[in-house]
Structures are given as structure tokens and as C-alpha cells.
Amino acid sequence: MVLTVVVPVHNEEPNIAELVARIVAVQQKLEDSRIVVLFVDDGSTDGTVKMINELILKRPDQIGLIKFDRNYGHQSALLAGIMNASGDVVITMDGDLQHPPECIPAMMNAMQPGVDVVQMVRQGVPTSFVSIISKLYHRLLNIIEGRVVIYDGADFRLMSANVIQVLRAIPERGKFIRGLLPTLGFSIVELEFRQAPRFKGTASYNLRQLFHLGTAPVFKYSTVLVKLMACVGILFSAGSACFGIFFGLQQPSYILIASVLFLFGINFLFLAVIGKLIMEAISQLHQHPEYTIESIRLPSHSN
Numbered sequence: 001m002v003l004t005v006v007v008p009v010h011n012e013e014p015n016i017a018e019l020v021a022r023i024v025a026v027q028q029k030l031e032d033s034r035i036v037v038l039f040v041d042d043g044s045t046d047g048t049v050k051m052i053n054e055l056i057l058k059r060p061d062q063i064g065l066i067k068f069d070r071n072y073g074h075q076s077a078l079l080a081g082i083m084n085a086s087g088d089v090v091i092t093m094d095g096d097l098q099h100p101p102e103c104i105p106a107m108m109n110a111m112q113p114g115v116d117v118v119q120m121v122r123q124g125v126p127t128s129f130v131s132i133i134s135k136l137y138h139r140l141l142n143i144i145e146g147r148v149v150i151y152d153g154a155d156f157r158l159m160s161a162n163v164i165q166v167l168r169a170i171p172e173r174g175k176f177i178r179g180l181l182p183t184l185g186f187s188i189v190e191l192e193f194r195q196a197p198r199f200k201g202t203a204s205y206n207l208r209q210l211f212h213l214g215t216a217p218v219f220k221y222s223t224v225l226v227k228l229m230a231c232v233g234i235l236f237s238a239g240s241a242c243f244g245i246f247f248g249l250q251q252p253s254y255i256l257i258a259s260v261l262f263l264f265g266i267n268f269l270f271l272a273v274i275g276k277l278i279m280e281a282i283s284q285l286h287q288h289p290e291y292t293i294e295s296i297r298l299p300s301h302s303n
């Protein structure tokens with residue numbers, strides 16, 4: 001069995017050699033499986049590409065590289081790797097060693113007959129303001145819509161060849177794999193892991209990218225915003241009627257002005273949401289390329 005590990009990287013030069021060394025060490029524990037690593041460079045500005053090319057010279061049958069012409073984002077790099085991966089199963093993981101390669105044997109063991117996806121779920125995530133907001137956000141989303149995303153799920157997962165085939169066949173632009181998989185009806189097994197600290201370097205995600213990542217499942221795979229707008233509309237319509245009945249006779253002019261301004265604000269908010277949904281639909285119609293590959297070197301066994 002050939003197992004392809006897809007690793008999106010952006011300025012991960014200090015971590016590449018250690019990552020490959022640990023994956024090679026894991027290979028020794030897998031009797032009937034062969035691991036190949038497919039890096040996807042997302043516009044790195046350091047020596048990441050040079051480091052990977054040096055490793056390819058040493059292990060041309062085990063390491064490959066897809067190089068973007070610029071930075072397109074983590075999800076685009078992940079998708080490019082999936083679209084070009086070969087093998088019987090595909091594992092996606094980050095290149096900063098927060099996703100321990102030592103989990104691969106356990107993931108393989110969890111891939112029993114009938115299982116399509118082994119989804120790794122973070123265990124013991126340190127409490128922070130961002131983690132609390134994320135937890136509340138995803139729980140509320142899942143309560144309103146049903147399961148849209150796996151809470152504390154990472155882009156660390158094993159997928160069968162059948163899953164990869166289906167993902168490749170979906171014509172949607174900007175696929176958000178983490179939100180898309182739960183909607184496709186595949187059998188998903190969750191496996192807990194303890195996320196390690198970054199081996200070296202600093203994370204390249206900024207607040208804008210984190211916001212986009214968090215809202216992607218809402219705009220792409222959920223009707224939660226439409227339901228929320230309907231609920232808010234009903235709530236404020238009923239509230240305005242009650243307010244007018246009980247307080248309208250005392251200060252009618254002030255209440256009218258406040259009500260009009262408030263409703264204008266709600267209308268503009270809803271228009272912004274509707275505009276975002278329309279832009280998502282338009283982006284699918286444009287069919288612009290999601291990324292441009294500058295060069296590609298697949299492991300020699302794939303050529």
C-alpha cells in the first residue's frame with residue numbers, strides 16, 4: 001500500500017528536515033505500506049523550496065514538490081496536493097510538526113473496512129480567548145445547522161482513494177475540505193491527538209485568514225445565516241410591536257426615531273450578508289483558477 005502525505009508549507013525552512021526524518025522513522029514501523037511525501041509550497045520567501053529540493057535529490061522516489069508562483073493560502077495548497085496525490089490513501093498534515101507524524105500508524109490502524117476518513121481531533125487545547133470564541137462559535141453553528149464542522153478537528157486526516165476521487169470530481173471553487181467532508185456522507189472516524197507546539201518558527205496565519213477560515217463553512221455549506229436572519233426579523237418585528245404598545249403613547253417621537261435607525265442598521269447588516277452569499281455564487285460562475293503551479297516534481301514512482 002502506498003500512502004501519500006500531503007504537506008502544505010509556507011516559510012517552514014527550519015522544520016522541513018525534521019519533518020522528513022520523523023516520517024522516514026515512521027516508515028520503519030509500517031510493514032506493508034510505503035510512504036511518499038508531497039510538499040506544496042505556498043509562495044515561501046525563505047529557503048523552504050531549496051531545502052525540499054535538496055531532500056528530493058537524496059530521496060527522489062519518496063519526496064515531491066509542487067511550487068506555487070505566489071501565496072494562495074493554506075486551503076489552496078491543500079487542494080493542490082490532493083489533486084496531484086497518488087497512492088491508496090492520502091494523509092494531509094501541516095509542516096510545522098504540530099501534527100505529529102508518529103500518529104500515522106494509529107491512523108492506519110483506524111482505517112478499518114467501511115471507514116473512509118480518519119479525522120484527527122485536537123485534545124487538550126490550551127484555553128485562550130481565541131479558543132473560547134472558536135468553541136462557542138462552532139457549537140452554536142452545529143446546534144443551529146446540525147454538524148457542519150468537527151469541533152477541534154484539524155487539517156490532519158487520512159482519506160481513502162474513494163474520498164480523493166470524489167473531491168477531485170466536485171467542480172466547486174475554493175473547496176473548504178474541513179467543512180465539505182461532513183456533508184458528503186462518508187464514514188468518518190475521529191481519533192484524538194495531542195497537538196504539539198511548533199518545532200521552530202512562527203505561524204503565518206493572521207487574523208484576516210483566521211476569520212476567513214472560520215466563516216468559510218457558514219457561507220459555503222450552511223443555511224445558518226438565512227435562518228438567523230429570519231429569526232432576527234421575526235424577533236424584532238414582535239419586539240417592536242410590543243414596545244410600541246407599551247411605551248409608544250409616552251414618547252412617540254423618540255421611539256419612532258430610535259426604531260427607524262435601529263431597523264436601518266439591521267437592514268444594512270442583512271444586505272451585507274446577502275451580498276456575501278451572492279459574491280460566493282458569482283465566484284463559482286467565474287471559474288478563475290484557484291492557484292497557478294510554477295513547477296511540479298512528483299516522486300519518481302509517480303512519473
